[in-house]
Each structure stands twice: as C-alpha cells, then as structure tokens.
Amino acid sequence: MQNPQIRVRIAPSPTGNLHVGTARTALFNWLFARKNNGKFILRIEDTDLERSEEKYVQNIYDSLKAIGLNWDEGPDIGGEYAPYRQSERTEIYREYAQKLVESGHAYYCWCSTAELEAEKEIAQREKRDFVYSGRCKKFSREETEKYRQEGRTPVIRFSMPAKKLKFNDMVKGEIEFDTALTGDFVIMKSNNTPTYNFAVVVDDAEMKISHIIRGEDHISNTPRQILIYEALGLEIPQFAHLGMILAPDRSKLSKRHGATAVNEFIDQGYLPEAFVNFLALLGWSPPDGEEVKPLSEIITLFNIDKISSTPAVFEFDKLNWLNGTYIRNLPIENITQRARKYLEKSDLSAYSEKQLREIVEAVKNNLVKLSEIADSISYFFGEDVNIDDQIRETILKTEQSQQVLREFSGLAAELDYRDAEGINEKLGEFRKQMKPLKPKDVMWAVRASLTGRTHGADIAVVIKLLGKERTLRRVQNAITATV
RNA sequence: GCCCCCAUCGUCUAGAGGCCUAGGACACAUCCCUUUCACGGAUGAGACAGGGAUUCGAAUUCCCUUGGGGGUACCA
Numbered sequence A: 001m002q003n004p005q006i007r008v009r010i011a012p013s014p015t016g017n018l019h020v021g022t023a024r025t026a027l028f029n030w031l032f033a034r035k036n037n038g039k040f041i042l043r044i045e046d047t048d049l050e051r052s053e054e055k056y057v058q059n060i061y062d063s064l065k066a067i068g069l070n071w072d073e074g075p076d077i078g079g080e081y082a083p084y085r086q087s088e089r090t091e092i093y094r095e096y097a098q099k100l101v102e103s104g105h106a107y108y109c110w111c112s113t114a115e116l117e118a119e120k121e122i123a124q125r126e127k128r129d130f131v132y133s134g135r136c137k138k139f140s141r142e143e144t145e146k147y148r149q150e151g152r153t154p155v156i157r158f159s160m161p162a163k164k165l166k167f168n169d170m171v172k173g174e175i176e177f178d179t180a181l182t183g184d185f186v187i188m189k190s191n192n193t194p195t196y197n198f199a200v201v202v203d204d205a206e207m208k209i210s211h212i213i214r215g216e217d218h219i220s221n222t223p224r225q226i227l228i229y230e231a232l233g234l235e236i237p238q239f240a241h242l243g244m245i246l247a248p249d250r251s252k253l254s255k256r257h258g259a260t261a262v263n264e265f266i267d268q269g270y271l272p273e274a275f276v277n278f279l280a281l282l283g284w285s286p287p288d289g290e291e292v293k294p295l296s297e298i299i300t301l302f303n304i305d306k307i308s309s310t311p312a313v314f315e316f317d318k319l320n321w322l323n324g325t326y327i328r329n330l331p332i333e334n335i336t337q338r339a340r341k342y343l344e345k346s347d348l349s350a351y352s353e354k355q356l357r358e359i360v361e362a363v364k365n366n367l368v369k370l371s372e373i374a375d376s377i378s379y380f381f382g383e384d385v386n387i388d389d390q391i392r393e394t395i396l397k398t399e400q401s402q403q404v405l406r407e408f409s410g411l412a413a414e415l416d417y418r419d420a421e422g423i424n425e426k427l428g429e430f431r432k433q434m435k436p437l438k439p440k441d442v443m444w445a446v447r448a449s450l451t452g453r454t455h456g457a458d459i460a461v462v463i464k465l466l467g468k469e470r471t472l473r474r475v476q477n478a479i480t481a482t483v
Numbered sequence B: 001g002c003c004c005c006c007a008u009c010g011u012c013u014a015g016a017g018g019c020c021u022a023g024g025a026c027a028c029a030u031c032c033c034u035u036u037c038a039c040g041g042a043u044g045a046g047a048c049a050g051g052g053a054u055u056c057g058a059a060u061u062c063c064c065u066u067g068g069g070g071g072u073a074c075c076a
Helices: A018-034 A056-067 A090-102 A115-127 A140-149 A196-206 A218-231 A262-267 A272-281 A295-301 A316-329 A332-338 A353-366 A370-376 A389-396 A400-415 A422-432 A438-453 A457-482
Strands: A007-010 A041-042 A105-111 A155-158 A163-171 A173-179 A187-188 A211-215 A238-242
Touching: A007 A018, A007 A211, A018 A041, A018 A056, A018 A262, A018 A272, A018 A295, A041 A187, A041 A211, A056 A155, A090 A105, A090 A155, A090 A187, A090 A196, A155 A218, A163 A187, A163 A218, A163 A238, A173 A218, A187 A196, A196 A218, A211 A218, A218 A238, A262 A272, A272 A295, A272 A316, A272 A389, A316 A353, A332 A353, A353 A370, A353 A457, A389 A400, A400 A422, A400 A438, A400 A457, A422 A438, A422 A457, A438 A457
Parallel strands: A007 A041, A211 A238
Antiparallel strands: A105 A155, A155 A187, A163 A173
8 A cells, every 4th residue: 555654744823822632632633643653733824914923933933842743844944845835935835826726716806895895785686696706817918918017916716626525534434515606715815925725735745745634714724725736636535523612511612711812721730741641631532441541551652543533621620630639740850840930939948848848748748739739738837827717717716625725735845746647646646535425526626727728738738847846836826815 | 504524421532234231541439548639549420412314233434404513715
C-alpha cells in the first residue's frame, strides 16, 4: 500500500488566546501524527488583518507548548514549506487565483457591496436563499475594462460546478452536499488578499497535508474546498471532523461560561498534563478504561477511528477530579516547586524547605487546583490566626470548648514538638481524658483555636509545625479572648 | 427558512445484530476508615429520545418525527 508521509496541521487564527476547542483539535492532530510517525505542523492563519494580533500568536505558541504539543514545522522554527504564516504567503495565493482565472474556474467580480446587498434583499423577499447570480462571469473584456476604468476593485469568485458532492469523513462517514446551493464564492477579496476557504486549500496542498482533522464547524466548508482542489488538479486530503466542545448548558462554549482559553486554566492552577488528559477524554476514550493517562501512553492507544462523532460538554467536575488526582500523584518536591508562586503569598521565611514540604504534604489531599494551596496553608503562618466570628461564637465560646482548651494548654506545654506521631498519641490520651465529651468536639475546639477552622490538615502535624510557642499562644488567645 | 451533522445514565463514554436483565469514569447518595475536611474502600440510584420497518432476534440496520449542534460573509 502506498502510504505517503502523514502530515497534519493545526491552523489557528491569532484573533484571541488559544481556545480550548482549538487546543483539543490540536491535540487530536498531534496524537494522530505522533501515533503514525507523521508530522505535526503549525500554521498561523492571519489573513484577517483587522482582527489578528501579534500577542495572540505568542499566546498560541505558549499554550501549545504548555500542554506539551510540539510542532515539527511552524513560523518560529521554519520548515520545508515555509513561510507558515498566511500573511507572508499572499503572493502564492495570487498565483493560484490567477491559475484558476486562466483555467476558467474563477472570474473577476465587479459587483459593489451595495449591488450585492440589493440582490440579497430580493432573495429574502422571495424567501429563497441568496446565491450569487454569477452575472460578472459572463462579462466581456470591454465590460471588464469599463469597470476597471471606473475605479472599481474586483474580487475573484470561484465558479461553482453544480453537482452532488460526496466525501468520506473519517469520523462522520459519508457526507453529501448539493453544491448548487452555495453559489460562486469569493476566493480573493478586493484588497487582493485570500479568503479562508481559498487560503486553506492552497496552503494545505502546498504543505502536503494528508489529513485534515478539524472541528465540525468546518464541515460545510469542505465541499467548497474539495472543489478548489479539483479545479487546481490537486490531490484531495482525508477529512475528519470532530464534534464541538459545548458548555454545560449545551450551547457553544464562550466567555460567559468562564474560562475558554488554555492559559486561563493554567493560570487558575490546573496542571497542564491534567488539562490535556481531560481534553483527550472529550471525544476519545481509552480502550483499557484507565482514564488517568499521560500523553505518552495516550499516543500508543490513540486511534482516530475510535473518535466519537458527538459534541462533548466541557464538564468542570471531571476536570477538577483529574486535576486533584494529578496533584495527589505528584512527588511532594514537585508539588512544592510548582506551587511556589502560590505558596509565596505567605512569608515562607519562618520555615525550612523540609518543613515547607511537610506543610504541602499535610494539605495536598484536598486540593482541586494548585492555586488553592495558598488558602489551605494560611494558618501555618503568622503568630496569631484569623478566626471568623461564626466559628468563634459556635465553637470556641462554648463552656465545653473553654474547658477543653484550658486542659489542652496544660498538655501543650509539655509536648515533644519534634514528633508528630508522639503528639498524636498524646492527643489520643487527651480525648480519653476528656470523656464524656465527644472526641470530635474535643478536637474541634483544639483545631479551631489553632487554625481558625473546623477542618484542615492532620492536627498533630499542625501542632508540630506550629511549634510550642505559637501553639500555646493561640490556645491562650482562644481562652482569654472570651473571658 | 434552507443545507449539513448528531442522538446510550445529569456529564464524558463502552457498545460495530444475539456476549446487554446495557459496562466504565466524573458527579450524586449511603456505609466503612477517621480527631475534622479530604484521601482511600464498599454499595446504591441512574440511560439506549419517540414511532414505524427489516430480522428468529436491534442500543446496534433503514425510514419518519422530535430535540440539539453547526453552516448559510470580501470572518476564520
């Protein structure tokens, strides 16, 4: 079987930060390339000069790299088919457009926006779809010259052959369109710049793209593109259209649903490796049922035939669970290091690195996002602790708690603060000693006085890390504050 | 409106005619562990959108309806 080099691409337009939908498409392309020993290419589609911005190009690079998707050819690293930015390829599009005009597959259209609007209005009134009439197609050289003389700037339209067009989609199966419904569409704008549908075809062909894996929002563009391939006598690639990513309310994922850009998730404290893992699960499922899986393993298991054709809801619950799982599985040094910027919201100087790791170890289990660590560890810092009014009133101020704390301050004075396990044992004895008070109530009083909270890290560890002085001080404060 | 795509638990999905009284994961509930919250463990509840047709037999094939999504630009 002739199996030419597999080449896929991701072609985002830099009109915003890298969207999760684009990231997911990039991921599937990347997986397909890596799985099949192919090439993954990054191309920047910046033909829309108005909306494209350089900072977004940078964001695309950064986001892709952050989630571990490296490309083999691209604007920044070059490659055999450079340049990889559409804005630097305009000459190429012009040549191809010219070819099409010469071969009769395209023609200049001199219609003004106003004239087109009028046609559209009529179509609307007659309740039929607007399909460009194609009247400029028949113009003679003289008429063309006349318009040029008038100072009109033409567009180039592709001459649509009307026919039933079938193509086989790798994920959707056979799809059929009636191209008569489309009409002659613009391939070169009046500013001599290509439209999307034309530029993609030219680039994909020039760059020898073998498989086009993209979102299903492009499915209706496909017949037009196939027709251009045909008109140009180029080989038609394989298509695969992925279901969209939807918001929990099943509408298109947008800003109003919260974060939509990859970097926002990472900034929020999602681990990039957890995030890609989650993305992979949107439309693909591991044959062995093990969903927590690094990219390296997903590559070997990945199979494009197994991609779901259904749109997928972006569910935060599962992302959160995955992220927590990844955090828990990380070696403690690694978490500590990666959480540094959040940890540093507290003044770390009072602790050694070793102690800091103990703190992280003590709180890591209930983290969903790395960023939450800042709050989880806050009571380990400072001489005193903030206790909110409700806890002060309902937990600390009760006579029962006061009694516990008076007793506990005695115990606290003679603990061995180097030994968490020992502290734990003493605490056990203490609970017995405080009977008939319930163990839970006893510990809540102690915990609240020390941490200002009703839940958190193992209390013996808290006591150890707080040390004698602060433990005594905080307990004492909790007692005196209410007298 | 027209065109195209899609349709299994709340969500992501497994399922390619009998293995399905439909499996897994997240979320949810209960219980266990436990000084708290978590973590971990166990159990439970929970779906083939509806209607026809094909077949000995349909979640799986076909048709219709309904619902959802996408497209309908000199945006990409």
